[in-house]
Amino acid sequence: METIKKFKVLWEIIPKKDKVYYIVYSIISIAHSLLFVLLPFLYRDIINAVTAGFYPEKRAFLYIVLTIAGYASIRLWSLINVYKKEKLTKNLLDKLFSSILKMDFKSFLRKDAGYWASIFSNDVDFASQLYSDFLYTLPAEFITFIVILVILFIYSKPLLITVTIVLSMVTLISLLREKYVIPHYDRAQESLRITSDHINAHLKGIDDLIHYRGESFLKKKFLKDFTPYIHNIKNYFLRDFLNEYAINFLNEFGKFAAIGISLLFFIRGNYSFGTAVMLITFATMAYGRASYLVDNMRWLQNYPPHIETIKEAIESPQFEMEDQHTGNFEESILNDVSFSYDEKFVLENFNMYIKKGEIVALVGKSGIGKSTVLKIISGFLKPQKGEVIFLQGKPKIGMLFQEGRLFNRTLKENLLIAKPDATYEELVEALKKAGLLDWFEKLSNGFDTQIGQTGKLISGGERSRLSIARIILFDPEILLLDEPLTGVDQDRKEEILDTLKELLNGKTCILATHDKSLLRIAHRVTYITKEEDAYD
């Protein structure tokens, strides 16, 4: 029944306008399939005429024309579909991309990168194939199947009974697969995912692992992760082989039974030879349709549980970064803001304000909630209670994250996300303002230099300054700087402070920090404390 649920989800995530195409597709496919149902009748007549001793010219001609027309149009139709399939996959991916970017920040972070990677690499592809191949041909296959059963009912009840019994058994066996085979597959996939997540996570901390000579520790750990995969995948293949074998055996048996029954009735004189051949063809077609349906059901059964996640991502409450900034803002106020990540409140009835042109330092102990305050002002996090008020117009806000998020992409790409249409000169200018010009001029690959995962290939100080260059390009009205001096050594600090001072001239800025040297450039300090431990 899981399969039916997955099927429903698959249907629900088809974009609305594609549903119209789907209906047109189904109608044309049904017409096609029914055309092929006509053919056995024609060759029954041809065989009967030939056995009676004359050549049915008109029928033979019609047969040839219908066959050619049928196959030709099917090919043409598939050609149109190749294009449609591609578009469908692209639509699905587009939708997933933008949904993931706009997903509620907290629920997005709950899943790790490996999780999303596996959805993108396998599941989207899988889903779009299921869409285009299975879902689109299903009505035609199903209706043809029913029509064939009706024909068998009219011409030969014994044959209908045999076909029904065999196919009921096939259906039962493939349903049992859901219970006895698929759980092994799911478990195998899950262990594989866990293993790759762990490997990924450890690769991020590879320096530490090398430093602490963690090789044998890791080997043991990865093997422990991996053993369940081997165990489950072996079980899965074995059981699946038996299951498929039973289904194939029944199908073949069913075909032989159809031949036997039809020929028997022909010998006993109930059917003409043409009718016998026609009935054999119909029975074979019925098995063909059925195994098509069963094959796709097997596929759908194997479909990783992520279809639910794809749907969840597409339909999750979308978080909007408000882009319409109207400028001319005069003041921003945090009014009785309370926020918690889980049960425990980080901020309770927190108040602060900032006027246009002010530089305010936000100071407090580590873990007190400074970064949280900035994320609330920037709109990343929504407070459970209280509000952020902007008086007279919504400002454009730029935030420099404490963790200094750079992407594992080129220098250029890292800058362009702040201003996609920036010119070469603008990029250089931003680097210059952030004090990175000397560094940049020494890069042999220039803007195409790979920055490395979370900026690993460049130094901590360079990373800080690159983040500053990026925010210069973004050119916001309010700057939220979270520990902008992280990773900067004492000598460089002065230099960057000067850069910041110049950059912040006339701008509105909140500086979250516990670095006393930054207080020098602030006009005012706001302390963030907990009642039980007043700030010293």
Ligand SMILES: Nc1ncnc2c1ncn2[C@@H]1O[C@H](COP(=O)(O)OP(=O)(O)OP(=O)(O)O)[C@@H](O)[C@H]1O
């Ligand atoms: N994503 C999260 N999920 C759950 N708890 C979180 C999350 N981010 C922060 N916290 C918790 O909320 C509290 C405030 O965190 P926050 O990052 O705002 O502190 P901070 O004042 O910026 O600290 P620091 O000076 O060390 O940067 C901390 O106790 C932290 O453990």
Ligand SMILES: [Mg+2]
């Ligand atoms: Mg912080």
